Amino acid sequence: MSAAQLLTPVAGMMLADAAQHYASQGVPVFPCVPGEKRPLVAHGFYDATADPVQVTAWWQRWPDANIGIPTGPTSGLEVVDVDVKGDPPRGPESWQRAAHAGLLDGWIAHVVTPSGGLHIYYPVAETEQRSWASGTAQLDFRGTAGYIVAPPSRTHLGGEAAAYQLLELSPNPARPVDAGALREFLDPRPPRASWQSRPFHGTLEERTQRIAAWLSGRGESERNQGLYWASCRLAENGASLSDAFEALAPVAEDIGLPPREIERTIRSAYRGPTPSAADHGQARQGQARREPASRGRVLA
Numbered sequence: 001m002s003a004a005q006l007l008t009p010v011a012g013m014m015l016a017d018a019a020q021h022y023a024s025q026g027v028p029v030f031p032c033v034p035g036e037k038r039p040l041v042a043h044g045f046y047d048a049t050a051d052p053v054q055v056t057a058w059w060q061r062w063p064d065a066n067i068g069i070p071t072g073p074t075s076g077l078e079v080v081d082v083d084v085k086g087d088p089p090r091g092p093e094s095w096q097r098a099a100h101a102g103l104l105d106g107w108i109a110h111v112v113t114p115s116g117g118l119h120i121y122y123p124v125a126e127t128e129q130r131s132w133a134s135g136t137a138q139l140d141f142r143g144t145a146g147y148i149v150a151p152p153s154r155t156h157l158g159g160e161a162a163a164y165q166l167l168e169l170s171p172n173p174a175r176p177v178d179a180g181a182l183r184e185f186l187d188p189r190p191p192r193a194s195w196q197s198r199p200f201h202g203t204l205e206e207r208t209q210r211i212a213a214w215l216s217g218r219g220e221s222e223r224n225q226g227l228y229w230a231s232c233r234l235a236e237n238g239a240s241l242s243d244a245f246e247a248l249a250p251v252a253e254d255i256g257l258p259p260r261e262i263e264r265t266i267r268s269a270y271r272g273p274t275p276s277a278a279d280h281g282q283a284r285q286g287q288a289r290r291e292p293a294s295r296g297r298v299l300a
Helices: 003-012 015-024 052-061 091-100 179-186 192-196 204-216 220-236 241-254 259-269 277-284
Strands: 030-032 066-071 077-082 109-112 118-123 132-134 139-142 146-150 154-157 160-163 165-169
Touching: 003 015, 003 109, 003 165, 015 052, 015 066, 030 052, 066 077, 077 091, 077 146, 091 139, 091 179, 132 179, 132 220, 132 259, 139 146, 139 179, 204 220, 204 241, 220 241, 220 259, 241 259
Parallel strands: none
Antiparallel strands: 030 066, 066 146, 077 118, 077 139, 109 118, 109 165, 132 139, 154 160
């Protein structure tokens, strides 16, 4: 399957037909609220499927539903999302800096979002890359545990409908983006010595409390990065993933971060060898989640 085969035909299609087209290419889909990004199904992108019977049933029920596609190995797609919110928006400048540094080469398609932002499509990497969000740079990565809204979905801006549209296909060979290198470039981690100089002494519980207190003082422009660094610090101090959620998630909500972004950010800090499988199991306990019903093909 090529990017041209996947994205080019949907331009003139109704939403229901486009959803079936994606499914016919082996890419699982799920319905989102008409004109919005919110999933209509109970488990969101975990309910995504390429089963034509289920896709037909969904779009017969919700003919104006937008089309969600899970990113990562399930679809064969990973996406860099350039945001244009803010005054001035920081996403375009972050995109230009990263592109100039050679960190965004290998893309297969550019899709313009209704707000004027940009989705940059890549083939999935062989090694799992989890989704993350950089509030500071206003540039996010959609990989495992993420999703996008795909063309020809639309939203309403100023009373008029605007669609997600394919802007261009790359004439060059595609290759996966290095999401870890991109994040390090956008949000460089302070040297370990600067962390070691902080007075985080005492028991693990005392250190955890001090780190959470430090996070509570972060302002709007640094709250996402602050949560990431606080999570890294807890990992380095021996706190489990579940302990990090318990200590930091309530504080992060208090300073204005949404729950989905909190989960992505904390998990991203623990994506290295520090957490154990048991830690992940504790953090996910009580969350009824299902894997997408089918796996897609890798874009070439």
